[in-house]
Amino acid sequence: MRLTWNLKTILIGVAVLAASFFISLKAMDLLAPRATNSAPPVAQLPPLPPASKSSIVIAPVAIALSAIREQAERAAPRNFAGKADNPISQILENADIGWSAVRGPMAAAGDKDVLTISTPLTGKLNVTGSLSSKATGALGDALGSVLGGDAAKRIGAVNIKNLNASAEIKGNVVVTSRPKLAAAWYLEPNLGAQVNLGDTNLNVAGAKVNVPAQVKPLIDKTVGEQINAVSERIRNDPSLRENAKAQWIKACRSIPLQGSSASAALPPLWLEMKPVRAIAAQPRVDAQAVTLLLGLEAETRVTSTPTKPDCPFPDKISIVPPTGTGVSIGVPIDVPFTEINKLIAAQMVGRTYPEDGSGPVDVTVKSANVIPSGDQLLISLLVRAKEKKSWFGLGAEANVHIWGRPVLDQAQQTLRLTDIQLALESEAAFGLLGAAARAVVPQMQQALLQRATLDLKPIAANAREKIAAAIADYQKSEDGLKVEARIDSLTLADIAFDSKTLRVVAEAGGSLNVFVTKLSGM
Template sequence: MAPVAIALSAIREAADKSAARNFTGKADNPVSQILQNADIGWTASRGPIAASGDKDVLTLSTPLTGKLNVTGSLSSKATGALGEALGSVLGNNAAKQIGAVNIKNLNASAEIKGNVVITSRPKLAANWHLEPNLGAQVNLGDTNLSVAGAKVNVPAQVKPLIDKTVSDQLNVVAERIRNDPSLRENAKAQWIKACRSMPLQGAGSSAALPPLWLEMKPIRAIAAQPRVDAQAVTLLLGIEAETRVTTTQTKPECPFPEKISIVPPTGAGVNIGVPIDVPFTEINKLIAAQMVGHTYPEDGSGPVDVTVKNVNVTPSGDRLLISLLVRAKEKKSWFGLGAEATVHIWGRPMLDQAQQTLRLADIQLAVESEAAFGLLGAAARAVVPQLQQALVQKATLDLKPIAANARDKIAAAIADYQKTEDGLRVEANIDSLTLSDIAFDSKTLRIIAEAGGSLNVYVTKLSGM
């Protein structure tokens, strides 16, 4: 999951650059029976746009100044209707202030002062589009229009005109945002980039590993709804991908999803599960290298020397059966009598996350070994605890080289996403790799490692808006 943070300063700058600064309009004559040859026009200019955010609401505001101008003529024949009409349009006291007049050339003007506040509650739709949910409010202060020497209040006459202008522009902007394919196109580009097979071979201690490749196959796009605070609008985007280790490089097919899954807000970051497969033939070699040829007790203090001649590991259920072919030689007899038999010991593979090792735990003698002690002699049974302890101490697989190499290779792959360009910065890092789980079948022991890190996108400039 990558948080894409669009700075409010970038939104403010884009809005200030793209929004018109000057507006003009004409109004219909609301009192044609009184005001003849009327021309009612207005002009307005906006100031700088300010942006703020709180509780998932983005707010843009700008001051508004302008002028309303009315020209025409009044007829003395309309004296009665004049007071009523002007009272309804210009204020209840208009008729009293103006009185019965006969004006052939009327030219009146008024100052427009106020502000426009636009709010957005952005929501992400499943079809890769953003719904801005725009709203606007026009606030005008009390201003006066001088008609025949009398001053009357006019915001009620101007506000509906400005409201309609703002509403028309917002509808255009909302439709453009709603139909903008940028989100889908950018996501598709990163989806294709994530669909890949990367090498896990390394240098040093990991160079001897067999050729392995980590296949990443995106299967689902996920996102949380945008969050708005005082600094930025943040959209949490991510993918879920299947991973597997292969012995050859693959070319996975990853069709881009038509829908994005909307999920509750969750922690951001990169988490990649890496399955590391170790064949049991390698496990046999590991334990054999540690135990074959060794004699127990190692200090030679027992009545019997038990020498390990062969080791074989067989998975069974959730445990491993370690079969040790041993030769026991009696030390008290002058003849040095000895015999060979197979001793079976159960063990459970366990991960030591702190030490990054695989070891055996819950070691215990198998019932099948009782027959072996009839051949070896009762004295050989006393050596069994030392064999068990040797398995605990020596049958350990050091996973540090494998883990370190996997972390480095995944970090290199994630680093491909890093980018710094005008108005955009992408930071990508893998800083940890932990061993989380194990599983096995009849042939392979699988260790699940989890690479963790961060992926952050910072947008400080918006273009093309």
């Protein structure tokens, strides 16, 4: 009985001693001190400038020469007529010197920035009147001044009391234009005209007399009056300014990028477009069209709520050298480092290294924090190392500091870390954790290299879709007008950060083309 009691006592004592030992080990494990290594010094960064980006939209407006020809055909009169003063009133009485002409179909051509419109011209010059019988002696000189220098010789001494003579008019009219755009929102056509007449003859009493010199000044005057009227009408046409103003107002707005619906999973983002300058290049003329480059520059920024930008329409348009066309919209996207910390934590916290459990020490990441410094990021990891060789399982905690440089992966549309290396200040931590824990650090570095990536695809996809929808608003297909607008790509262009915010700049690229095949009014 005494032996049994002594055995029980011994067993209970051993159990109490073992429990006390393991409780002591656990307490030592829990109360083990952390390494007191200090964090590396970080460089304070100035705040990022306001999140705005310059964007450009330049559209070639191609007006087909066929449209210009058809409009000129409709607008230009077909019949011309006029009368001349009587230069020989002392000889020719009751004179009526008139001409009439009809133009033919017009033709349009373009080359070296010059637009040419030509049309054939046919008509008749008619002279009627009466000659005094006493004017025979002066007839030669007078008719010579009107009908040509050799008229007197060919007519001779003829006493004509009633004169009715006519001559054919044959030739063409060529109108040229060297259009220039003025800064005050109007087009200066710079029109010029040339009248060319063939060798026509006047029949007087059976004799043929050359008279184009008498007709051309009259036709020149009539064509000149028409050219001046058309030039003034084009110069005062407000349609260029009115159409540009309508598109300017349309561009001044906020475009929802993501999270605008109540059920959206992504945070709300809006792209504010604020036009600030109207730009254009001088018209180019070739064999197919007159092409005018028109566009605008805008400031774009991403906001968390919709805005109402103030976009006053400019009084002047900036004339620039010919440049490339298309749509280039900059989209600055700001991501706070609190979100970056969540990303790193999701990728690292709770993981144990080596991941296959093959090492003598297990190192578990308990927390992660990211601090910007210069052009690098400092990732501070609170880790717990626990040895596995003995069954005591002793462990300790320490802060491990790792440097990394953020870079954009444009192909994968991600932000990742590169140039990852252990900070020198972390070496002190391994005096407590032990050399075995030091051997695990390369695996943690590799894990950061592989897992610490910010996937920008959802943001990029939403931005491209919404910007494409906004640009598509400009598409038209009407009678005589076609507008093609599309966004072809959205690329990640650059990054920047300060102590609180990471900024990713994306660029949406596309095209905008305007084709005019019919003109209404001029």
